[in-house]
Amino acid sequence: MLPEQHDILFSFLAIVFAVFGIFVFGNVVQNCRERKLSGSKLWLGIFGVFAIVSFVMTVHMFSLNQGDQLSFFFGIYLWVIILLLLAWGVFFKSNNIEGQSPPIVRGFFFWTTVSVLLAGYTNWLPQQRSDPPPKEAAVIGDVTMEEFAEMGRVIIFGAKQVAGQKSIGKGQCPLCHTFDPGDNMGRCPNLFGVEKRSHDRIKEDRYANLPMKIGETEPAAGIVKGMPSEIPEEYRRQNGPDELIGEDYIRESLMCPTCYVVKGFGKAGDTKSPMPVIVKPPISLSRVEVNAVIAYLQSKDTPGESASVTVPLPQDDAGNTGGAVVEESSDDEDRPVFVTGTEDIQAMINTLGCPLCHTIPGVEGAMGELGPVLHEKINAPKRIKDPNYKGKATNTREYVRESILKPGAYVVFNEEAGESFPDGLMPTTFGQMLSVEALEKLVDFISQTEAPAGS
Ligand code: HEC
Numbered sequence: 409m410l411p412e413q414h415d416i417l418f419s420f421l422a423i424v425f426a427v428f429g430i431f432v433f434g435n436v437v438q439n440c441r442e443r444k445l446s447g448s449k450l451w452l453g454i455f456g457v458f459a460i461v462s463f464v465m466t467v468h469m470f471s472l473n474q475g476d477q478l479s480f481f482f483g484i485y486l487w488v489i490i491l492l493l494l495a496w497g498v499f500f501k502s503n504n505i506e507g508q509s510p511p512i513v514r515g516f517f518f519w520t521t522v523s524v525l526l527a528g529y530t531n532w533l534p535q536q537r538s539d540p541p542p543k544e545a546a547v548i549g550d551v552t553m554e555e556f557a558e559m560g561r562v563i564i565f566g567a568k569q570v571a572g573q574k575s576i577g578k579g580q581c582p583l584c585h586t587f588d589p590g591d592n593m594g595r596c597p598n599l600f601g602v603e604k605r606s607h608d609r610i611k612e613d614r615y616a617n618l619p620m621k622i623g624e625t626e627p628a629a630g631i632v633k634g635m636p637s638e639i640p641e642e643y644r645r646q647n648g649p650d651e652l653i654g655e656d657y658i659r660e661s662l663m664c665p666t667c668y669v670v671k672g673f674g675k676a677g678d679t680k681s682p683m684p685v686i687v688k689p690p691i692s693l694s695r696v697e698v699n700a701v702i703a704y705l706q707s708k709d710t711p712g713e714s715a716s717v718t719v720p721l722p723q724d725d726a727g728n729t730g731g732a733v734v735e736e737s738s739d740d741e742d743r744p745v746f747v748t749g750t751e752d753i754q755a756m757i758n759t760l761g762c763p764l765c766h767t768i769p770g771v772e773g774a775m776g777e778l779g780p781v782l783h784e785k786i787n788a789p790k791r792i793k794d795p796n797y798k799g800k801a802t803n804t805r806e807y808v809r810e811s812i813l814k815p816g817a818y819v820v821f822n823e824e825a826g827e828s829f830p831d832g833l834m835p836t837t838f839g840q841m842l843s844v845e846a847l848e849k850l851v852d853f854i855s856q857t858e859a860p861a862g863s
């Protein structure tokens with residue numbers, strides 16, 4: 409995830425509002441004094457409270473991250489200020505001194521309205537917080553390494569970030585991984601420092617033995633995870649540990665996660681990785697895209713410096729056939745993930761990324777293992793009956809809807825592992841990615857999932 413930031417514009421507006429609250433209070437005090445108005449105690453009380461509230465709210469704004477700042481600002485703060493302006497208007501009106509409001513106040517009112525409208529316009533809409541990928545990098549041409557790594561960043565995080573939402577691109581990596589020092593979600597390695605790590609990993613014993621022995625058949629689907637023969641020739645370990653470089657490790661992590669399972673992050677005693685092979689559905693990156701992702705991973709910890717990148721640029725890549733050319737990114741891909749409900753259910757579920765974590769009967773390739781197998785026809789009623797269930801659902805559909813919108817409402821216990829599934833791993837942002845219609849369709853489908861006959 410990109411570092412959470414404060415929204416500079418909104419923090420600034422909050423400070424201005426706090427000053428404004430105090431200014432209004434001062435103005436009322438002055439008017440009451442000069443004119444000896446009746447009921448001045450009441451007025452002073454009202455505006456005193458406003459001044460304190462706006463001050464406290466401004467302090468509160470600084471304890472929030474960007475997304476919460478926005479919703480707090482528009483959901484609460486703005487209304488308080490509108491109320492304050494209203495009360496101030498009433499104050500002038502009821503005391504017949506509206507002609508007295510100083511010009512600076514009228515100017516201020518105008519200015520606040522304009523900046524709020526402006527801020528609303530730029531922040532309310534899905535906002536672009538990072539530069540789009542350089543357009544010329546979208547087609548094979550003379551791409552610099554910086555541009556290539558930037559392409560990788562866009563594949564991972566998407567070109568556009570919506571304030572307060574996890575930014576997730578085509579590669580879907582941030583669904584599972586974190587990227588900043590100290591930011592650990594628990595189930596998947598933090599990718600900070602992976603460039604450095606890659607050089608140590610290749611010296612480990614498990615790289616000394618050739619050929620690889622890993623490759624198990626997934627009983628449910630018959631898919632062999634990470635079988636060496638499934639790795640395209642050019643990605644196989646060639647010459648034993650002596651000739652491996654860091655890039656080989658990173659590439660293998662992406663192409664064949666099960667070939668090297670990071671200790672403590674795998675299944676079945678770390679012999680199987682829950683990470684999807686990224687050149688296969690649902691992620692399906694092309695060869696050039698894989699290289700761009702590696703270029704990003706190799707250079708991200710040293711901003712502005714790409715000396716540690718070893719992948720070839722697209723134009724220097726001998727194995728790059730026309731088919732692997734990066735397509736011009738369409739407008740569609742630039743937009744944040746959103747499903748309208750007109751898509752077929754399989755496409756919807758793939759777009760949202762559910763298969764990365766869940767095995768879902770009836771959805772091809774949905775073999776994820778980080779979350780519970782979705783057999784909700786049977787599971788949901790069981791969960792609701794659980795004495796530990798604290799959610800609000802009373803039937804299967806409600807339970808499924810709650811699980812999608814508020815995964816934390818009930819954390820499923822993993823009987824196989826003898827512990828709860830990780831709370832907080834399932835994203836809480838699906839509500840923003842679904843239209844009402846799409847949510848209904850998804851709930852309908854997931855509510856009907858059950859173990860396939862004969863298993
Ligand atoms: C469904 C969750 C999931 C997704 C999506 C995912 N990964 Fe992973 N990844 C894991 C897990 C779990 C591991 C640790 C087990 C292993 O070694 O395979 C891992 C391991 C890795 C490693 C090795 C880390 C290390 O410390 O050595 C790299 C590199 C990596 N992933 C990169 C990526 C990239 C890049 C993407 C996106 C294109 C991605 N992953 C998408 C779950 C995921």
Ligand code: HEC
Nearest residue numbers: 583760761762765779780787811815818819820829833834
């Ligand atoms: C990054 C991994 C991840 C992704 C992506 C994800 N989930 Fe989950 N999901 C989990 C985990 C972990 C749990 C169990 C912990 C919990 O209950 O919160 C869970 C729980 C659930 C449950 C409750 C299951 C039960 O048997 O009680 C449902 C339903 C569910 N997810 C549906 C979805 C749907 C639909 C999507 C896609 C829109 C999705 N999930 C995407 C990780 C994920």
